[in-house]
Structures are given as C-alpha cells and as structure tokens.
Amino acid sequence: GQQLNQSPQSMFIQEGEDVSMNCTSSSIFNTWLWYKQEPGEGPVLLIALYKAGELTSNGRLTAQFGITRKDSFLNISASIPSDVGIYFCAGHGSSNTGKLIFGQGTTLQVKP
Amino acid sequence: NAGVTQTPKFQVLKTGQSMTLQCAQDMNHEYMSWYRQDPGMGLRLIHYSVGAGITDQGEVPNGYNVSRSTTEDFPLRLLSAAPSQTSVYFCASTAGNTEAFFGQGTRLTVV
Numbered sequence: 001g002q003q004l005n006q007s008p009q010s011m012f013i014q015e016g017e018d019v020s021m022n023c024t025s026s027s028i029f030n031t032w033l034w035y036k037q038e039p040g041e042g043p044v045l046l047i048a049l050y051k052a053g054e055l056t057s058n059g060r061l062t063a064q065f066g067i068t069r070k071d072s073f074l075n076i077s078a079s080i081p082s083d084v085g086i087y088f089c090a091g092h093g094s095s096n097t098g099k100l101i102f103g104q105g106t107t108l109q110v111k112p
Numbered sequence: 113n114a115g116v117t118q119t120p121k122f123q124v125l126k127t128g129q130s131m132t133l134q135c136a137q138d139m140n141h142e143y144m145s146w147y148r149q150d151p152g153m154g155l156r157l158i159h160y161s162v163g164a165g166i167t168d169q170g171e172v173p174n175g176y177n178v179s180r181s182t183t184e185d186f187p188l189r190l191l192s193a194a195p196s197q198t199s200v201y202f203c204a205s206t207a208g209n210t211e212a213f214f215g216q217g218t219r220l221t222v223v
Contacts (some may be wrong), residue, residue, distance in 0.1 A: 041217070042214030042217050043202070045213075057201075098149050098212070099157060102155040104152060105152075
C-alpha cells in the first residue's frame, strides 16, 4: 500500500531557530496535509495543499506540494516554545475515499 | 459546533472483553475513518466508510468491526480485546479528499 516517509523523527532546537521537515512517497498523492498534535489532543490541520507545486503559508509556517506529487515539506520560521508538539504529514491518494495516509511524525521540542 | 465527538476518552479493558468506541460528527460529512496511534508509527487506518451503509478495511482491520447506519455515527467495535490493541484511537470525518477533522481520541488500555 501507499506509505509516507517523514523525516526527521525528532528535533530539539533553540527558540528562534527555523525548522524544516519533509515527507516523501514512492507513489503519487493528490492532496498533502500537515497536522500538529499536542498531548492529549487529536491532530489539528495546519496547512492543506491541493495542487502540485503549490506553496502556501500560514503565519510562520510554509509548506509546499512537490512538483512530482511525491513529496512535501513544512518549514517553521523563528520557532517559539508553543511550537512544541508532533507534526504529521498526510496525504490522499488517487481513490476518492477520504482515506488519509500518515507519515510517522516529527516530534519537535523547543528550548526557550 | 461540536465537530467530531468521541467517547469514552479513557477505557481500561481486560483481555477478552468487548466494547464499542463511539464516534459522531455533525458536519454532514460523507467520509469517516478510524485510526490507531502507536508511538513512532503515526496514525494507521483501521476501517473507513464512504457513506451510510458502506464500510471497508484499512491497513490494520483485524480484531475490529465497524458499521455505518447513519451519516453521523461510525462506531468501532473491539470483539475480544487483546493487549496488542492498547493504543490511542482517533475517529475522523471529511467531506472528500480534503481536510479531515479529528476527535480528541480514546486512550485504551487492555490488561
């Protein structure tokens, strides 16, 4: 089945630093989504990408839908302590079923 | 606007017991899914539904049953709980291949 490889698995950074994480797949995805999960909560959408090559920003967050439709990245600029959490990439494949395939997650810790 | 509501939030079961995790959404979404989350493995799809009366298996369906009698509800049944089913379970709904909305999760421990 379709799989997403997300890296890095974890990051421990200083407040103010920029962060970059990415996801790759061996197959094409029609939608790329980036979620953040905080302890005890469900994932919450950060950015949705629907078109190959699309570059979208949401405040300090920027994400891109790779032109090959097999990858995506998320950048966080000037990190702050509340950025702590687990970040997931997720994608919809070719079938119109609403199924999401998730990456393994990137755990981000920010040192004040 | 409640979104996706899951109950219970916490549950402890003994091996062999059965139970139902409830999920309801009030957004009139066609598609609903159940995922389990284990450390370092992201969220894995258990079962999904593309509409009332239609369900299908995901990546890890064994030991779980679902039904979709209404658009709003999508319960997940554990037939005979096993320690390997200790996990956090999330229900999600979506209007299509767009954003999925998640419930707050059910933390299940099987002893």
